[in-house]
Amino acid sequence: MENKKLLLDIQDLTIHYITESGNVHAVENLNLTLEHGENLGFVGETGAGKTTTALGIMGLVPNPPGKVMGGKILFEGEDLLKKSERQMRDIRGGKIAMIFQDPMTSLNPVMTVDKQIAEMVLLHNDVTEQQALERAQEMLELVGIKRERAKDFPHQFSGGMKQRVVIAIALACNPTLLIADEPTTALDVTIQAQVLELMHDLRRKINTSLVMITHDLGIVAEMCDKVAIMYAGKVVEYAPTEALFNRPTHPYTEGLFNSIPDLEKDEEELKVITGLMPDPTNLPSGCAFHPRCPYAADSCSSEVPAMLEIAPGHFAACPVRAGRWAKTEAAPAEVKS
Amino acid sequence: MNPNGQPIVEVNNLKKYFQTKKGMLHAVDDVSFTIRKGETLGLVGESGCGKSTLGRVMIRLLDATSGEVKFWGEDILKYSSGRMKAMRKKVQIVFQDPYSCLNPRLSVSELIAEPLVVNKVFSSSAERVKKIRELMDTVGLAQRLVNSYPHELDGGRRQRVGIARSLALSPEFIVLDEPVSALDVCIQAQILNLLNSLQRQFGYTYVFISHNLSVVKHVSDRIAVMYLGKVVELSDYRSLFVEPLHPYTQALLSAIPLPKFGKKRDRIILEGDVPSPIEPPEGCRFQGRCLYRQDICKEKTPELRELEPGRSVACHFARALVPARGQ
Numbered sequence: 303m304e305n306k307k308l309l310l311d312i313q314d315l316t317i318h319y320i321t322e323s324g325n326v327h328a329v330e331n332l333n334l335t336l337e338h339g340e341n342l343g344f345v346g347e348t349g350a351g352k353t354t355t356a357l358g359i360m361g362l363v364p365n366p367p368g369k370v371m372g373g374k375i376l377f378e379g380e381d382l383l384k385k386s387e388r389q390m391r392d393i394r395g396g397k398i399a400m401i402f403q404d405p406m407t408s409l410n411p412v413m414t415v416d417k418q419i420a421e422m423v424l425l426h427n428d429v430t431e432q433q434a435l436e437r438a439q440e441m442l443e444l445v446g447i448k449r450e451r452a453k454d455f456p457h458q459f460s461g462g463m464k465q466r467v468v469i470a471i472a473l474a475c476n477p478t479l480l481i482a483d484e485p486t487t488a489l490d491v492t493i494q495a496q497v498l499e500l501m502h503d504l505r506r507k508i509n510t511s512l513v514m515i516t517h518d519l520g521i522v523a524e525m526c527d528k529v530a531i532m533y534a535g536k537v538v539e540y541a542p543t544e545a546l547f548n549r550p551t552h553p554y555t556e557g558l559f560n561s562i563p564d565l566e567k568d569e570e571e572l573k574v575i576t577g578l579m580p581d582p583t584n585l586p587s588g589c590a591f592h593p594r595c596p597y598a599a600d601s602c603s604s605e606v607p608a609m610l611e612i613a614p615g616h617f618a619a620c621p622v623r624a625g626r627w628a629k630t631e632a633a634p635a636e637v638k639s
Numbered sequence: 640m641n642p643n644g645q646p647i648v649e650v651n652n653l654k655k656y657f658q659t660k661k662g663m664l665h666a667v668d669d670v671s672f673t674i675r676k677g678e679t680l681g682l683v684g685e686s687g688c689g690k691s692t693l694g695r696v697m698i699r700l701l702d703a704t705s706g707e708v709k710f711w712g713e714d715i716l717k718y719s720s721g722r723m724k725a726m727r728k729k730v731q732i733v734f735q736d737p738y739s740c741l742n743p744r745l746s747v748s749e750l751i752a753e754p755l756v757v758n759k760v761f762s763s764s765a766e767r768v769k770k771i772r773e774l775m776d777t778v779g780l781a782q783r784l785v786n787s788y789p790h791e792l793d794g795g796r797r798q799r800v801g802i803a804r805s806l807a808l809s810p811e812f813i814v815l816d817e818p819v820s821a822l823d824v825c826i827q828a829q830i831l832n833l834l835n836s837l838q839r840q841f842g843y844t845y846v847f848i849s850h851n852l853s854v855v856k857h858v859s860d861r862i863a864v865m866y867l868g869k870v871v872e873l874s875d876y877r878s879l880f881v882e883p884l885h886p887y888t889q890a891l892l893s894a895i896p897l898p899k900f901g902k903k904r905d906r907i908i909l910e911g912d913v914p915s916p917i918e919p920p921e922g923c924r925f926q927g928r929c930l931y932r933q934d935i936c937k938e939k940t941p942e943l944r945e946l947e948p949g950r951s952v953a954c955h956f957a958r959a960l961v962p963a964r965g966q
Binding site: 347348460462463490491492493494495496498499517518519520521522523524543544546547548557558559560561562563564565568569570571572573574575576578579 | 685686793795823824825826827828829831832835836850852853854856857877880890891893894895896897898899900901902906908909912913
């Protein structure tokens with residue numbers, strides 16, 4: 303299993319939050335791999351466990367209440383879960399960097415932006431403060447902010463510019479893996495376009511692998527090579543972007559696509575997924591999606607579906623719909639029997 | 640849904656300025672349009688463009704600086720507070736954040752009852768309870784939730800409570816201020832379907848404010864695009880998306896990431912950020928970021944004019960830009 307080529311190999315990761323009202327199964331037996339230089343989109347709704355997985359990789363799951371119950375996170379062949387806090391501190395910001403959703407709160411309001419970038423550089427490199435500040439200005443230029451603004455404070459920047467600063471901090475130490483948690487959700491569309499364009503450019507220049515957490519399938523289509531769809535703490539579908547968009551297989555993925563109004567078509571009514579996300583302290587038995595699934599068969603409520611490889615590299619955790627694209631559009635009725 | 644209805648709301652030269660320490664903030668600056676009975680007017684734009692302020696001024700939650708808002712031909716901005724109170728039954732608003740717009744100490748039934756109690760609609764509580772139950776059915780809230788408190792409900796259900804409250808007094812005109820922005824896509828789709836079916840059933844007129852263009856397109860008959868307090872383009876939803884005329888609309892539309900694989904578009908990346916709405920300079924508000932700007936754009940503010948029936952645009956070069964885009 304331990305493939306040296308893989309940058310990131312998550313095996314059976316389980317993270318729970320232990321709370322008074324019960325065990326929140328935030329991440330359940332999650333398996334995921336990422337190759338060098340690859341862009342992975344991580345899609346799901348609020349509470350699907352996307353951010354918890356990212357925090358797990360970073361070793362930042364708040365404990366308590368969070369607890370990694372089991373599994374491995376192999377990064378360049380080494381299990382991050384076995385690292386000491388000291389070792390993790392070297393990795394965080396060095397080899398693995400993270401961009402958080404809200405640029406307004408992830409910057410220090412009383413520190414000039416060049417110092418905030420330099421802080422990161424100083425922490426991970428053997429350089430003088432002067433060199434670090436020089437590097438900070440280079441980074442600012444790289445993300446499209448003029449050197450003159452290096453001595454400005456975060457509140458003097460707009461939302462899009464702040465996110466650029468955050469990106470500059472994340473990339474300051476040339477990380478091998480960048481985790482971006484909803485990097486553009488707080489931004490307006492035209493500013494989002496600027497930031498996505500920037501991230502595109504930077505990836506070409508720096509050759510960083512990217513895990514992009516988002517709920518926007520449009521961003522995934524643009525930015526990612528592979529996509530993992532998460533539902534209730536599990537990856538339910540994992541595929542190259544093209545396969546996922548052209549042959550979505552898991553009923554949840556299908557429902558997700560149907561929920562987005564199409565800009566190019568007129569639809570009177572959206573085909574919605576009925577019901578709500580399940581309570582994470584009390585997940586349904588078998589497939590967690592079965593109570594909302596239009597294709598659910600009897601076995602779905604008792605058997606936990608395994609990931610099936612329905613085409614090379616395309617995995618889906620649904621035995622009922624796995625054959626969807628094999629035969630030409632298998633009707634759901636005949637599978638139900 | 641009903642493009643040929645009577646004009647129900649007419650907004651004429653509406654302005655809303657806020658006095659700030661740095662100067663006068665032009666939140667809504669000389670906006671005019673008409674909304675017909677039974678239609679949905681989408682109001683899109685980025686944060687700070689004045690769309691929410693416009694929505695609020697239209698129903699007098701904020702007082703306008705100048706201008707008119709005519710409801711069935713009568714200027715409601717001139718109404719006395721007593722008349723306005725009666726008027727408020729006919730105009731309602733649904734707010735963006737279902738987490739903060741509901742009183743956390745009231746139960747679902749009390750929340751929905753509030754507008755009925757305030758306006759003394761029913762004399763007996765039995766009638767009121769019946770109405771509450773009806774409203775819960777209308778918006779798809781299970782009856783078992785009648786005694787739940789907001790913190791027990793998820794975002795989608797809270798938004799349904801917000802919608803039930805706004806429907807309680809049988810309004811004619813509803814301002815929906817980003818009603819689905821705080822919700823996940825699946826729940827968002829459920830609420831959009833609900834709003835659509837309510838409109839079909841009861842013939843409501845909506846103003847739908849959102850920054851999400853695909854959502855706005857889905858619900859609207861006509862769409863007004865706002866930039867820095869001005870409506871820069873107003874058009875039926877199809878033409879707007881097929882052939883946007885204003886350079887800002889073009890950039891805005893091209894910026895949406897499409898959830899389709901392999902669809903690469905020529906993206907117009909705008910430079911810089913939206914400028915400050917405080918004491919904006921003369922001329923076109925968009926000129927600082929516009930790809931086609933000329934000298935005249937700095938000197939003269941372009942009026943919103945009708946280029947062809949049903950399509951208005953505020954740009955000196957709108958007509959000239961049409962062939963330029965054809966290539």
